[in-house]
Amino acid sequence: MQSVIVQNIVKNYVSKKTSVEALKDISFSVEKGEIFGIIGPDGAGKTSLFRILTTLLLADSGNASVDGFDVVKDYKQIRNRVGYMPGKFSLYQDLSVQENLEFFATIFNTSIQQNYDLIKEIYQQIEPFKTRKAGQLSGGMKQKLALSCALIHKPSVLFLDEPTTGVDAVSRKEFWEMLHRLKLQGITILVSTPYMDEASLCDRVALIQKGEILSIDTPKGIAAGFKKPLWAMRANEMFHLMNAIKADDSVESCYPFGQYHHVVFKTQKDGRTKLEEIAMKGHYSNVEIKSIEPNIEDCFMALMRG
Amino acid sequence: MGKVIIAKDLTKRFGSFTAVDKISFEVEKGEIFGFLGANGAGKTTAMRMLCGLSLPSSGTATVAGFDVYKENELIKKNIGYMSQKFSLYEDLTISENIQFYGGIYGLTDERIEEKTKSLVKQLHLEGQEKTLVRALPLGWKQKLALSIAIVHDPAIVFLDEPTGGVDPVTRREFWSLIYEASERGITVFVTTHYMDEAEYCNRVSIMVDGRIDALDTPASLMRNYAAASMDEVFLHLARKAVRTE
Numbered sequence: 001m002q003s004v005i006v007q008n009i010v011k012n013y014v015s016k017k018t019s020v021e022a023l024k025d026i027s028f029s030v031e032k033g034e035i036f037g038i039i040g041p042d043g044a045g046k047t048s049l050f051r052i053l054t055t056l057l058l059a060d061s062g063n064a065s066v067d068g069f070d071v072v073k074d075y076k077q078i079r080n081r082v083g084y085m086p087g088k089f090s091l092y093q094d095l096s097v098q099e100n101l102e103f104f105a106t107i108f109n110t111s112i113q114q115n116y117d118l119i120k121e122i123y124q125q126i127e128p129f130k131t132r133k134a135g136q137l138s139g140g141m142k143q144k145l146a147l148s149c150a151l152i153h154k155p156s157v158l159f160l161d162e163p164t165t166g167v168d169a170v171s172r173k174e175f176w177e178m179l180h181r182l183k184l185q186g187i188t189i190l191v192s193t194p195y196m197d198e199a200s201l202c203d204r205v206a207l208i209q210k211g212e213i214l215s216i217d218t219p220k221g222i223a224a225g226f227k228k229p230l231w232a233m234r235a236n237e238m239f240h241l242m243n244a245i246k247a248d249d250s251v252e253s254c255y256p257f258g259q260y261h262h263v264v265f266k267t268q269k270d271g272r273t274k275l276e277e278i279a280m281k282g283h284y285s286n287v288e289i290k291s292i293e294p295n296i297e298d299c300f301m302a303l304m305r306g
Numbered sequence: 307m308g309k310v311i312i313a314k315d316l317t318k319r320f321g322s323f324t325a326v327d328k329i330s331f332e333v334e335k336g337e338i339f340g341f342l343g344a345n346g347a348g349k350t351t352a353m354r355m356l357c358g359l360s361l362p363s364s365g366t367a368t369v370a371g372f373d374v375y376k377e378n379e380l381i382k383k384n385i386g387y388m389s390q391k392f393s394l395y396e397d398l399t400i401s402e403n404i405q406f407y408g409g410i411y412g413l414t415d416e417r418i419e420e421k422t423k424s425l426v427k428q429l430h431l432e433g434q435e436k437t438l439v440r441a442l443p444l445g446w447k448q449k450l451a452l453s454i455a456i457v458h459d460p461a462i463v464f465l466d467e468p469t470g471g472v473d474p475v476t477r478r479e480f481w482s483l484i485y486e487a488s489e490r491g492i493t494v495f496v497t498t499h500y501m502d503e504a505e506y507c508n509r510v511s512i513m514v515d516g517r518i519d520a521l522d523t524p525a526s527l528m529r530n531y532a533a534a535s536m537d538e539v540f541l542h543l544a545r546k547a548v549r550t551e
C-alpha cells in the first residue's frame with residue numbers, strides 16, 4: 001500500500017519583483033513502512049514539499065494524498081494522522097519539556113501514558129530535564145523533544161524536515177538508529193537532509209535540486225545509474241594535482257573527496273594511463289590511483305551536470 | 307612570525323561548569339586548521355575567546371601576535387570571521403557589502419575599489435555588482451561571504467560551519483577558495499560537520515568535554531586510531547564524551 005502519493009505538484013512563489021519556481025512538476029510515491037529520503041541542498045524545495053504534504057501550504061497545481069487522504073479536501077484527517085517535525089524548532093520555548101509533550105498529547109485527544117511505549121526510548125533521554133523550559137535545552141535535546149511531540153499521537157506517517165542539520169556525526173548516527181526502530185513499528189518516514197551520506201540509511205531516496213527530482217531509486221540503484229568509470233587519485237600536492245587534472249582536455253570532472261580526488265573522463269578510454277601521465281608530468285610523489293565505486297555525492301554531482 | 311595562534315592552558319568556566327578545560331595548541335601561518343568536536347564540546351566558547359569576544363577564566367593565548375586579555379580590540383582588527391548564520395547584509399548589493407566591510411576594516415577608498423574589482427573577477431560575478439545579496443543562491447552568498455571576510459588580508463580567518471546546507475559542487479568550490487586563501491598566507495581556522503572536509507585540513511583537533519583529545523594531521527590520526535576515514539576517528543573519540551551538551 002502506498003502511504004504518500006505525489007502527482008505533478010507545482011509550487012511557485014511570486015512577489016512583485018521576483019518569482020521562484022520552488023517545485024517544478026514533482027511526482028513520486030512512498031510505500032507504507034518505508035524510510036524515504038528527500039536529499040538536496042538548501043533551496044531545493046524540500047520544505048515546500050513537506051508543507052504541502054502536511055496540509056500547511058497549497059500547491060499551485062497537481063495532486064497529493066497522504067494515508068489515502070487528499071491534501072486539500074481531507075486536510076483535517078491528514079492532520080490527525082501525520083507527525084511533523086519542522087526544520088526550525090517550533091515548540092513552545094516558555095513551556096517545560098513535560099508541558100510541551102502534554103500539550104501535544106492533549107491537542108490530539110490522547111495522553112502521554114497511552115502512547116508512552118512509542119516515545120519511551122527517545123523521551124527517557126530527556127526525562128531527567130522534564131521541568132526545564134524547552135527554550136533552555138541544548139540542540140540535541142530540543143531535537144529529541146520535537147521528535148517525541150511529533151510521535152505522541154502515534155502518527156502513521158512521519159515528516160522530518162532536516163532533523164540532522166547542524167548536528168554532529170555522533171548524534172546524527174544515534175538519530176538514524178532511532179528512525180530505524182520507528183520503522184519497525186510500521187510508521188512511514190519521509191525525511192529530508194542536505195547530508196548526502198545519509199542516503200545510504202534510507203530504503204529509497206529522491207535526489208532533488210532547484211525544484212526538480214534528479215533521480216528516485218534505492219541507494220544501490222542510484223549508484224548503479226552512474227555509468228562511467230570512476231577513478232580516485234591522491235599524491236603529495238593535492239591542490240596542484242587537482243588543477244593539473246582539471247586542465248586536461250579529456251577530463252569531464254574532478255572533485256576532491258577527503259584524501260582523494262574523484263575523476264571522470266569524457267570517453268571511456270584507459271583512465272589509469274592518463275592519470276599516470278599527469279602524475280609523471282607534474283613530478284608528484286606518493287601517487288596512488290585506483291578504480292572505485294561511486295557514492296551518492298558522486299552521483300548527485302554527475303546528475304547536476306546533466 | 308611563524309605562529310598565528312599560541313594557546314596555553316586556555317580555560318573558560320561558567321559558574322561551576324568548565325566549558326573549555328585547559329586547551330593548549332599552536333597554529334602555523336598559512337595553515338588550514340580543522341577544529342572539530344561534538345555539539346557541546348566547547349568549540350564555540352573556545353572560538354569566542356580566540357576572536358577576542360570573551361575573556362578566558364585562566365590560561366594564556368595570543369592570536370595574530372596579540373594577547374586575548376589585553377589586546378582584544380587589536381585581535382578583532384586582524385582577524386576575519388564568517389559563519390553560516392552571520393555573513394552578509396541581504397538588503398545591500400554585492401559592491402555595497404564589499405564597501406561596507408572594507409570601510410569597517412579601515413581600507414582606503416582606492417583599496418576598496420581595487421578589492422571590489424579583483425573579488426568580483428575571482429568569483430565570476432562581473433556585471434552583477436549591483437545585484438542585491440538577497441537574490442544570490444546560498445552557495446554564491448557563502449563564497450562571497452568568505453571573500454569579504456578576508457577583504458582586509460587578515461592574518462587568520464575563522465570559519466564556523468561555513469558549508470552547511472550547500473550543494474556538493476558549491477561546497478567543493480568553497481574549499482578551493484579556502485586553499486587559495488591559505489596559499490596567500492592567510493591562516494584558516496575552520497569548524498565543520500562534514501568529515502570529508504576534515505581530511506582537507508593540514509591538521510585537525512578534536513574536542514571532547516572541553517579538552518582537546520587529539521591533534522594531528524588527518525593521515526596520522528587515521529593511522530593512530532587504525533581508522534579508514536576521519537569519520538571513524540571522530541566517532542571513536544566523540545563517543546567517549548561524558549557530558550551531554
